[in-house]
Amino acid sequence: MNMNRRGFIKTSIAGAVGAALYGSHALAAHHGGKKRVVVVGGGIGGATTAKYIKKYDPSIDVTLIEPNPHYYTCFMSNEVLGGHRQMDSIRFDYEGLKKKGIRVVQDTVTDIDAAGQIVRTASGKTYQYDRCVVSPGVDFKYEAIPGYSKAVAESSIPHAWKAGPQTEMLRKQLEAMPDGGTFVMVPPPNPFRCPPGPYERVSQIASYFKEHKPNCKIVILDPKNKFSKFGLFMDGWKRHYGYGTDKSMITWIPADKGGKVIKIDPDTKTVHAEAGTFKADVLNIIPPQKAGAIAFKTGLTKGDWCPVDHMTFESTLKKNIHVVGDSSIASPLPKSGYAANSEAKICAAAIVSLLNGKKMPEPSWVNTCYSIIAPGDGISVAMVYAYENGKIIKVKGSGGLTGKYDPELRKREEMYAHSWFNNITADVFG
Ligand SMILES: Cc1cc2nc3c(=O)[nH]c(=O)nc-3n(C[C@H](O)[C@H](O)[C@H](O)COP(=O)(O)OP(=O)(O)OC[C@H]3O[C@@H](n4cnc5c(N)ncnc54)[C@H](O)[C@@H]3O)c2cc1C
Incomplete structure (x- = not known):
């Protein structure tokens, strides 16, 4: 699969969802008070959900709560370990999201009252929500x-x-x-x-x-x-x-x-x-992993991870709370940043639809994981996913692995990996 086709898949999915939702925006404006969404965690899943809710329906009041002023991407952090890039190049801030009208709060969520629909933070603040999104990443055993x-x-x-x-x-x-x-x-x-x-x-x-x-x-x-x-x-x-x-x-x-x-x-x-x-x-x-601590505290977990409805990413255990990213059970989607970004867009579309009393557009997801084995030698695995009978499924014949060794192709794969990094970080934080 070449870069254009991958780029096209990504744009077309976001575009299809977006087009279906922009139509619902006018309706949101007629709903009495502002609808409130609180997003817990400003990593890949959380930041993307916040950005896309605001993009699909600017009338929604979106608050993103994250303890750190900066986010360091795990992707490309292995290149830092290999001495091929510096930490600065994987550091991002929340200025882009603030400019889009998202309220970014630097704090840690200590408790979510699912019945009362209230998020509480370490600094003693409370945030009422209509819908809450939880994307706390992983914790370690x-x-x-x-x-x-x-x-x-x-x-x-x-x-x-x-x-x-x-x-x-x-x-x-x-x-x-x-x-x-x-x-x-x-x-x-x-x-x-x-x-x-x-x-x-x-x-x-x-x-x-x-x-x-x-x-x-x-x-x-x-x-x-x-x-x-x-x-x-x-x-x-x-x-x-x-x-x-x-x-x-x-x-x-x-x-x-x-x-x-x-x-x-x-x-x-x-x-x-x-x-x-x-x-x-x-x-x-690298220890065995489980959902982020706040997911356990809120009662969102079954075993180590959070079960969710695969259409909306709403928790099957707590109403009005959605879980995306590594903490959610979204298999066959892997626990990856690309998958978290893809899930977040679907979750944003679901929340905007639910808050506006609209039907959710048919979802579809995409994932590609690149790895760089040595300078000039990149490889990847890609897959497109669809929704069928209440579950996420792999689309037969989509995606695939890098083929047999060919130095030119491998150089291009490395280039795609770097361009993917630039694109996804711009998509999440830009
Ligand atoms: C070495 C490495 C390489 C990787 N390479 C790739 C790659 O090439 N491609 C790819 O697609 N994926 C890659 N990944 C995976 C990717 O980084 C994760 O899948 C992705 O970050 C998951 O997003 P998330 O939102 O679930 O979690 P995160 O991005 O980890 O975000 C979680 C956020 O929640 C915040 N948080 C946690 N608890 C609270 C709380 N109580 N209150 C408020 N905020 C809270 C955290 O501070 C954090 O900012 C890699 C991972 C590693 C470790």
């Missing part, structure tokens, strides 16, 4: 790995699975690592945010080692036997990093070869796995 904890993650063994200070810490540790040292990564079990992300991270770090510290080694202790874009990563690791030979920079130990971790000793950065004991110079543990 630190306790699943004995020896690991939030305090350890923040002080010495970063997960860096939320971009920000931990990304910078991990990058500094990699820079300080001696040539000949060992980097150990522990990826999470399914389901987790960004299925190809750990393997893209390994590729990026390997590209840094290859250029600057060619005697370094990477060990992956994986609780899984397979992962996203498996064949493409394996092929790339063979071509760039000697994978499968005696000189391989990367050793991947899957679950059935003892990859499962039993415990860690954080002081010595030693990992005890079923396959044996591994001493790391730099250790990166």
